[in-house]
Amino acid sequence: MTDRSSRITRAIWQITQELRDADALDDAISASLEIIIDTLDSEAGSIWLLDREANRLHPIFNRGPVDISGITIENGQGVAGEVTMSGEAQLNPDIEKDEHFNPGVDEESGFRTKSLICVPLKGPDGIIGCVEILNRRDGGLYDQEDLTLCETMASLAAVAMADKGFFFKPTADKEILISLRNVTKDYPSGDSVLHVLRGINLDIYKNEFLVVLGESGCGKSTMVNIIAGMDNLTGGELIINGKDFSHPSDKELTRYRRDYLGFVFQSYNLMPNLTAQENVQFIAEIAPDPMPAEEAIAKVGLTDRADNYPSALSGGQQQRVAIARAVVKRPQIIFADEPTAALDYQTSVEVLSVFEEIKKDIGTTIMMITHNPEIAKMADRVIRLRDGKVSTIKINLHPLSAAELKW
Numbered sequence: 301m302t303d304r305s306s307r308i309t310r311a312i313w314q315i316t317q318e319l320r321d322a323d324a325l326d327d328a329i330s331a332s333l334e335i336i337i338d339t340l341d342s343e344a345g346s347i348w349l350l351d352r353e354a355n356r357l358h359p360i361f362n363r364g365p366v367d368i369s370g371i372t373i374e375n376g377q378g379v380a381g382e383v384t385m386s387g388e389a390q391l392n393p394d395i396e397k398d399e400h401f402n403p404g405v406d407e408e409s410g411f412r413t414k415s416l417i418c419v420p421l422k423g424p425d426g427i428i429g430c431v432e433i434l435n436r437r438d439g440g441l442y443d444q445e446d447l448t449l450c451e452t453m454a455s456l457a458a459v460a461m462a463d464k465g466f467f468f469k470p471t472a473d474k475e476i477l478i479s480l481r482n483v484t485k486d487y488p489s490g491d492s493v494l495h496v497l498r499g500i501n502l503d504i505y506k507n508e509f510l511v512v513l514g515e516s517g518c519g520k521s522t523m524v525n526i527i528a529g530m531d532n533l534t535g536g537e538l539i540i541n542g543k544d545f546s547h548p549s550d551k552e553l554t555r556y557r558r559d560y561l562g563f564v565f566q567s568y569n570l571m572p573n574l575t576a577q578e579n580v581q582f583i584a585e586i587a588p589d590p591m592p593a594e595e596a597i598a599k600v601g602l603t604d605r606a607d608n609y610p611s612a613l614s615g616g617q618q619q620r621v622a623i624a625r626a627v628v629k630r631p632q633i634i635f636a637d638e639p640t641a642a643l644d645y646q647t648s649v650e651v652l653s654v655f656e657e658i659k660k661d662i663g664t665t666i667m668m669i670t671h672n673p674e675i676a677k678m679a680d681r682v683i684r685l686r687d688g689k690v691s692t693i694k695i696n697l698h699p700l701s702a703a704e705l706k707w
């Protein structure tokens with residue numbers, strides 16, 4: 301066997317394992333696509349599922365430089381739509397030479413499609429979507445053998461979906477709260493420059509639970525600090541509620557931080573000489589439209605500990621005070637940077653349940669950084685950063701509740 305065909309055989313083996321062992325099928329299918337992208341050394345790839353009622357395709361998983369999770373396409377339109385409509389795979393090895401194709405360039409990321417494969421996902425009851433991969437990294441063009449690998453994966457995935465009674469129901473359209481466009485962040489480092497964020501493109505929606513994953517040092521905190529107005533960006537644009545916020549004045553920044561957002565860190569940062577309730581009250585007093593401090597304390601389940609000083613509270617309870625302090629402002633968005641990193645399993649689940657309730661209760665967006673991939677299972681969307689860029693975005697079709705998480 302050639303090197304390449306043994307790689308492909310191994311990929312099919314891995315995909316079979318993923319799909320067989322999966323407890324969350326959407327995870328397994330995303331993982332399978334990642335295996336293909338890596339095996340065929342591709343720049344991007346996505347999984348589209350068909351909403352039969354609306355006859356539209358939704359991207360539930362994307363790896364690549366653009367956040368496509370907000371778009372949908374009509375069945376029959378574009379390559380993905382044609383493939384899903386017809387059930388015929390497409391191999392467009394050289395798009396420059398393909399008259400049928402008008403790839404254009406994605407303006408935000410500069411991404412240009414050069415070579416693509418798109419295969420249908422065929423279930424026993426018909427076509428349920430498609431899988432697309434774009435651009436070999438080495439600049440080469442896809443061929444028949446690559447197409448066969450994709451078709452094999454797609455048929456394995458479709459069988460697994462049918463076996464597990466999988467069906468797709470899209471969530472309602474979401475309103476954008478915050479957008480990042482090609483956001484970069486450089487730090488001077490001796491004589492050179494450290495490029496920490498290298499072009500982040502991301503939309504954040506109202507009332508979604510977003511989890512950010514990625515290796516230590518990949519830029520998660522830097523990105524969140526920029527969105528939260530605690531750090532400035534080097535290049536690109538930050539857009540908040542439709543307004544450019546890339547270079548805010550001090551006054552705008554203060555108002556944004558005070559009125560619009562809450563922040564929860566790994567360390568609780570409570571004032572030791574104030575009780576739980578006074579810690580929350582203190583923030584309520586400077587917010588324009590707060591809820592009563594007692595209500596925020598009640599939301600995090602600490603009513604009977606409201607008069608305790610932080611030193612008399614456990615770590616989990618202190619973190620809940622910190623969440624109450626973020627919530628009391630009724631913020632549009634709460635950022636949480638590794639909020640459970642210092643807590644044991646049971647306490648983490650309690651704290652995560654509080655976030656879950658708050659999202660439901662007051663319609664807040666939550667953007668949480670974590671090291672723990674299990675926590676990602678409760679997200680509406682999971683963003684994975686790698687080397688200062690968004691590597692993948694996955695929509696969880698069946699988010700778990702905090703109580704269902706296990707580690």
Ligand SMILES: Nc1ncnc2c1ncn2[C@@H]1O[C@H](COP(=O)(O)OP(=O)(O)O)[C@@H](O)[C@H]1O
Pocket residue numbers: 487494496514515516517518519520521522523
């Ligand atoms: N203020 C700073 N000055 C210089 N380098 C920084 C600064 N803040 C972060 N970095 C560097 O940026 C990179 C990303 O850091 P960070 O965003 O904290 O990563 P993560 O949260 O993903 O672990 C790291 O290499 C870190 O050393």
Ligand SMILES: [Mg+2]
Pocket residue numbers: 520521522637
């Ligand atoms: Mg960090």
